[in-house]
Amino acid sequence: MIRVRVGLWGLLLGLLLPLLFGPLQVQAQEQEAAAIFRYAEVIEVKELTSNPAGAPKGWHVRYSFELDDETPQKGGFDLFATTKEPLTMPTELSEGDTIILSCNSGGCDYFDRGRSGGLWFMGLIFIAVIWWVCRDHGLFALFALGFSAAFIFAVMTPLLMQGFSPLWLSLLTALLLAVVLITMSHGFSSRSLVAIKSTAISLILALLFAQLACWVLGLNGGGGSIAMYSGHGLLKGLDLHGLFLGAILLGSLGVLGDITWTQSAMVEELATAHPRMRSVELVKAVMPVGRDHAAGMLHSLVMAYIGAGLPMFILVFYDSQTPLWVTLNSELVLEELVRMIAGGFALTLAVPISSWVAALRYGERPRLSRTSPLVRSGKRG
Structure with missing residues (x-):
C-alpha cells in the first residue's frame, strides 16, 4: 500500500510541477520591469550622528550581496525610528543578519528582513514532531x-x-x-x-x-x-x-x-x-x-x-x-x-x-x- 501511495504521489507531483513553476516564471518576468528582489547580508550597522534637530534617531546599514554572475556588490541605506519610539530601531538589525532588497535601475532599497532560515527551522521541527507521533x-x-x-x-x-x-x-x-x-x-x-x-x-x-x-x-x-x-x-x-x-x-x-x-x-x-x-x-x-x-x-x-x-x-x-x-x-x-x-x-x-x-x-x-x-x-x- 505504501509503495502504491508513493507512486501516486510521484505522479501527482510530476503533473503539478510544470503548472507550479509556470506562474512563478510569469511573475518573475513581470517583476523584472518593476523591481528585482535579492537576499543580502548586513555587514555593518552604525548610528547616525548628524540627525536634524528634533528628528528621530537613525542608523546607517551596510550590506553586501552577489549578482547572478557572482560579482560582489555593496551598498547601504538609512533606517529611522518612529515618533512613538524615537530611540528604537524599527527593525532590529545586526551584523550577519539576512535582509531582502528591492533593486531597480536607481539602486537597491531595504524591503524586509529575511526570515527563510527561521521558517525552515520551524518547518523541520513541525515535520519531525508529525513523523515522531504519526509516522x-x-x-x-x-x-x-x-x-x-x-x-x-x-x-x-x-x-x-x-x-x-x-x-x-x-x-x-x-x-x-x-x-x-x-x-x-x-x-x-x-x-x-x-x-x-x-x-x-x-x-x-x-x-x-x-x-x-x-x-x-x-x-x-x-x-x-x-x-x-x-x-x-x-x-x-x-x-x-x-x-x-x-x-x-x-x-x-x-x-x-x-x-x-x-x-x-x-x-x-x-x-x-x-x-x-x-x-x-x-x-x-x-x-x-x-x-x-x-x-x-x-x-x-x-x-x-x-x-x-x-x-x-x-x-x-x-x-x-x-x-x-x-x-x-x-x-x-x-x-x-x-x-x-x-x-x-x-x-x-x-x-x-x-x-x-x-x-x-x-x-x-x-x-x-x-x-x-x-x-x-x-x-x-
Whole structure:
C-alpha cells in the first residue's frame, strides 16, 4: 500500500510541477520591469550622528550581496525610528543578519528582513514532531497538505485571474482535494470511498446553506478584506460573491474529511464485528460518538475562524462611535458569522450523512466470520 501511495504521489507531483513553476516564471518576468528582489547580508550597522534637530534617531546599514554572475556588490541605506519610539530601531538589525532588497535601475532599497532560515527551522521541527507521533500516516498527510496548497496556488489562482467562476472553480477544487487528502492520508479502501462521498454531499449542502444565508441577509461578499483590494490590480473585476462562497467551501474541507472518515471507519468496524446488524442499527450505534466528535470539531472550527479574524473583531466591536447592534448588522461581521455557521452546518450534517452512507454500504451484507469454513462440508457427487 505504501509503495502504491508513493507512486501516486510521484505522479501527482510530476503533473503539478510544470503548472507550479509556470506562474512563478510569469511573475518573475513581470517583476523584472518593476523591481528585482535579492537576499543580502548586513555587514555593518552604525548610528547616525548628524540627525536634524528634533528628528528621530537613525542608523546607517551596510550590506553586501552577489549578482547572478557572482560579482560582489555593496551598498547601504538609512533606517529611522518612529515618533512613538524615537530611540528604537524599527527593525532590529545586526551584523550577519539576512535582509531582502528591492533593486531597480536607481539602486537597491531595504524591503524586509529575511526570515527563510527561521521558517525552515520551524518547518523541520513541525515535520519531525508529525513523523515522531504519526509516522508514515503523518508524512502522507503533510504531502497531501502541501499538494493542496500547491494546487490552489499553481492551478486555481491562475484560473481565477483568467476569469473563471470562483464559485464553480472552488467547488471543483474542493472535491478534487477531498479525494487527494482522504486517499493519500488513509489509502485506497471502501472507507475512503464512503468518506469521499460523504464529504462531497456535505460540501454541496454547505454551499446551498451559505447561498441561502447570503440571500436572506443580503450579502454580496463585499464586506470582507478581499473587497479592500478588489478595486485595483489583479483583483479588479473578481466575482466577490462567488469568491466568498468558495472560501467557505475550502475552509470547511479539512474538518469534513476528518469527521467523515472517522464515522465511516466506526461503521465498518462495527459491521464487521456484528454482521447481522441492519443499517438503521449501525447508524443508531455510531451516532452518539459522532455527536461528541462533531461538538468538539465544531468548537475547533469556530475558534479557528475567530482566531483568524481576531484583529478585525477587536477593531469593529470596540468602535466607541458605533452602537453594538449596528456593528452586528454590518456586512463585515455578518460575513464572518456566515463562514462560521455554514462550516458548522456542514460539519454537523456530515455526521448523519457519513453514518448513513457507510451503513448502507456495510449493513446487512453477508460476510464470512472468522470461524466459518471457506468450503462447505459434504459429499461431492
